[in-house]
Amino acid sequence: MTDLTTIVEHMEIIGADGVHVGxxxxxxxxxxxxxxxxxxxxxxxxxxxxxxxxxxxEDGKVRLSASGDSAILLEEEQNGGAIMDDDA
Known part of the structure; x- marks a missing residue:
């Protein structure tokens, strides 16, 4: 289990494939x-x-278990709901 207390402000979040997520x-x-x-x-x-x-x-980055493309689809709104596409 990863120690979440090591996650700090301004760390880059990357997918398992190294793609920037946030x-x-x-x-x-x-x-x-x-x-x-x-x-x-x-x-x-x-x-x-x-x-x-x-x-x-690791190395000042938060690495996710999902690829960048998949992780972006799993982002949530403040209320915990799915991200709604503005064009939908």
Whole structure:
């Protein structure tokens, strides 16, 4: 199990394939709150990712167990719901 207390502000979050997923704002409970700039077209608010996806914290980065593309699909809104596409 990864020690989540080692996750700190401004760490890069990468997928298992090394692809950039986001940047840590802070850990809130069992989720990582990402900076607003990593929320794409939703840049007016934060997105979250489950700490259950964290495979390791190494070299100043949070590495996820899912690939970058998959991890982005697993991001959540503040309320825990799925990210809704603005074009849907």
């Amino acid at each position: 940047t840590v704002d802070r850990v809130e409970g069992d989720r990582i709150k990402m900076v607003k700039a990593d929320s794409g077209s939703h840049s007016d608010h934060h997105h979250f990712i489950s700490t259950g996806l964290v495979a390791a914290v």
